[in-house]
Amino acid sequence: MSTPDNDVLLRVDNLVKYFPVKSSGYFQKKEFVHAVDGVSLSVRRGETFGIVGETGSGKSTLGRSIARLYDITAGSITFDGQEISQYSQRRMRPLRRQIQMVFQDPMGSLNPRRRVGSIIGDPFAIHGLATGAERKRRVQELMERVGLNPEHFNRFPAEFSGGQRQRIGVARALAFQPKLIICDEPVSALDVSIQAQVINLLADLQAEFGLTYIFIAHDLSVVRHVSNNVAVMYLGQLTEIAPADDLFTVARHPYTGALLSAVPLPDPDLSERREQIILVGDVPSPIAPPSGCRFHPRCPKAAPVCVSTIPVLEPKLGDKPAHVAACHLPMAQGENLADFHPTIAAAQRVIEGGGLLSGDEAEVSTVAAEALATSDTPQPEGRRQ
Ligand SMILES: Nc1ncnc2c1ncn2[C@@H]1O[C@H](COP(=O)(O)OP(=O)(O)O)[C@@H](O)[C@H]1O
Ligand code: SF4
Ligand SMILES: [Mg+2]
Numbered sequence: 452m453s454t455p456d457n458d459v460l461l462r463v464d465n466l467v468k469y470f471p472v473k474s475s476g477y478f479q480k481k482e483f484v485h486a487v488d489g490v491s492l493s494v495r496r497g498e499t500f501g502i503v504g505e506t507g508s509g510k511s512t513l514g515r516s517i518a519r520l521y522d523i524t525a526g527s528i529t530f531d532g533q534e535i536s537q538y539s540q541r542r543m544r545p546l547r548r549q550i551q552m553v554f555q556d557p558m559g560s561l562n563p564r565r566r567v568g569s570i571i572g573d574p575f576a577i578h579g580l581a582t583g584a585e586r587k588r589r590v591q592e593l594m595e596r597v598g599l600n601p602e603h604f605n606r607f608p609a610e611f612s613g614g615q616r617q618r619i620g621v622a623r624a625l626a627f628q629p630k631l632i633i634c635d636e637p638v639s640a641l642d643v644s645i646q647a648q649v650i651n652l653l654a655d656l657q658a659e660f661g662l663t664y665i666f667i668a669h670d671l672s673v674v675r676h677v678s679n680n681v682a683v684m685y686l687g688q689l690t691e692i693a694p695a696d697d698l699f700t701v702a703r704h705p706y707t708g709a710l711l712s713a714v715p716l717p718d719p720d721l722s723e724r725r726e727q728i729i730l731v732g733d734v735p736s737p738i739a740p741p742s743g744c745r746f747h748p749r750c751p752k753a754a755p756v757c758v759s760t761i762p763v764l765e766p767k768l769g770d771k772p773a774h775v776a777a778c779h780l781p782m783a784q785g786e787n788l789a790d791f792h793p794t795i796a797a798a799q800r801v802i803e804g805g806g807l808l809s810g811d812e813a814e815v816s817t818v819a820a821e822a823l824a825t826s827d828t829p830q831p832e833g834r835r836q
Contacts (some may be wrong), residue, residue, distance in 0.1 A: 460631060460663050461517065461585035466526035466536075468509075468516045471587035472738060485737045486512040489526075493762075494680075499657065499664040501678030501695065503671050503710065509687040509736055510667045514633045517665070519543050524537070531630060538736045545680035548578060551624035557616035557635035561608040567594075567619055574626035583823040590626070597622045597652060618652065620722040625656065634667045638673060650677055657798035672714045675699055683707050686737055686745040689764060701784050703767045706746050708788045741800075743779065748800045752780045753793040758800065790798070 467490075469483035486509045494500040504512050516523045519535060528536040536547060554560045563571055572590045575581040581589050592600035597618040599611075608616055617637060624632055634653065638646040646824050654677065656662060668674045674681055675695055680690045683706060691704040700707045736750075747757040756779050766772055767781040782788065793800070812819050 456493075457796075458495050458520055459493045460496045460531055460540050461665075462527075462529040462666055463493070463517060464527045465514070466490045466516060466528065467524040468512050468521060469524045470512075478671075482738050484685045485740055486836050487516060490684075490687075490732045492689065492692065494663060496630075496663055497657070498679040499666050499676035499677050500665045501681040502665060502684055503674045503681060504669065504829065505682035505710075506669055506736060507737070509737070510669075510684055512666060514552065514667055515682070516637050518633055520545075520552075524749075527559045534610070548627035549630045551627050551629040551632045552636045553617070553620050553624050553632060553634045555639050557613070558608060559621060559622040561616060561623075561767050563608050566601075566607060567611070567612065567785045570608070570619065571622045571626055574623065577629075581669060593626055597625070597656075598648075600650055612645075613641050614649060617641065617649050621649075621656070625660070629662070631665065633667070634671065635667045637666075639668060639670070649743055650739060661682040667715050671710050673690050675714075677721060683710065686734065688777070690746065690778070691774075691776040692764070693770075693776075697770070697774045701770075701774075701782075703751050703770065703774070703781040703786055704746075705780075705782060705791075708782055709751075709778075712788065721754070736796070747795075750791065751791040752782075753795055753800065754780060755795050775813070789798050 462600065466487055468487040470486055472482045472484055490509075490510075490513055492500070502513065504510055505827050506514050507826070512521070515521050517528055517530075519528070519538065523536055526536060527534055530546065530550065535543065538546070543576065568587065568590050570595055572586050574701040575586045575589060580586075588606070589602060594601045594604065599615060599622065603610075611619065620637075635795045637653070640650050641649060650673070652665075655663065657664060664677075666677050668672060678695045680692065681698050682689045683696050683698075684690070685706050691698065691702065691707045698707065699711065702711055742760075743759050744750070744753075744762050750757065760779065762776040762777040762779050764775045765777065766774055768783060770776075795829070
């Protein structure tokens with residue numbers, strides 16, 4: 452992952468983001484939520500890179516860390532050739548417009564007391580791109596482009612439907628003429644019929660403006676339709692990355708397999724024949740993640756090695772280099788997860804944080820710990836835009 456490549460717009464190496472948590476008890480031991488814990492990925496220009504995983508797996512934290520809405524704990528972020536992970540707010544300013552975010556809840560990210568024309572027109576004002584009548588013309592052009600009625604320039608966000616508000620969010624992001632748009636569950640709050648419209652709009656805009664997207668969702672079926680490559684995230688780490696078609700035909704990681712089993716297939720016969728794998732147990736605490744493979748307490752294939760040793764994210768069973776999975780016992784094609792049972796006792800399965808660190812995890816943890824030790828007092832963790 453270290454060779455320079457002009458096709459790559461974003462490269463993330465070993466990104467770590469821990470949040471300090473208030474601890475109880477007399478000694479006030481410092482604890483951290485391991486929200487993102489050693490993530491590496493690269494996103495090529497013009498592609499859509501999907502990130503999928505259950506709620507709480509760290510997807511939003513990863514997206515916001517990449518956009519540098521958070522200071523990160525450790526790791527590096529190279530955007531368009533610049534290593535931005537340690538940039539100050541001032542140095543980030545010219546780059547802010549190039550990395551935009553579209554959020555799940557457009558209402559939460561749009562000021563309810565401002566008219567839509569001013570909201571979408573902000574970027575023109577902030578960057579001195581257009582004023583007066585020219586600004587109004589460009590805002591109305593954008594409104595039309597995203598499927599809003601330009602006559603509604605003077606309306607307030609509350610006067611629009613959920614789908615229309617998401618279009619406002621997209622128009623505002625577009626006004627900055629970004630290179631990368633991080634869409635964080637952009638359609639999760641919308642009705643299914645409206646979801647398709649917004650997804651189609653994003654796809655059209657991508658083709659027209661050569662945009663690159665990171666598309667975050669908890670629902671694999673949404674990610675499947677839009678992504679060139681997909682990364683699966685679990686408890687702060689990536690468990691599998693693959694070209695979308697490969698992931699949906701041969702998932703190697705049992706977690707991907709379990710997520711996929713919940714996605715309805717277009718062919719009802721096939722859908723009926725396939726069993727849905729219900730993941731047992733809750734997602735463990737990201738404050739003290741399980742040792743070895745973090746998925747081991749819930750994995751139908753878990754074996755002793757999964758508790759003791761961290762699996763490396765690498766091609767499995769002859770897969771091409773773009774398809775990597777972090778699993779000691781990857782699934783072969785046609786294998787049915789429902790046929791498996793863990794070969795370790797339940798009591799052996801959860802060994803919480805720090806017990807059995809080995810190899811890479813020890814290294815990531817050391818890097819993170821050093822970074823935490825040298826950082827100032829914890830930053831307030833709000834959105835900074
Ligand atoms: N600002 C924060 N302070 C403390 N913990 C946080 C904060 N934001 C997220 N977390 C925790 O980090 C973990 C990952 O959260 P998040 O990135 O929102 O996951 P996802 O987007 O996949 O649902 C969760 O355990 C969540 O509670
Ligand atoms: S490494 Fe072990 S516990 Fe983890 S996904 Fe693979 S088989 Fe399951
Ligand atoms: Mg989220």
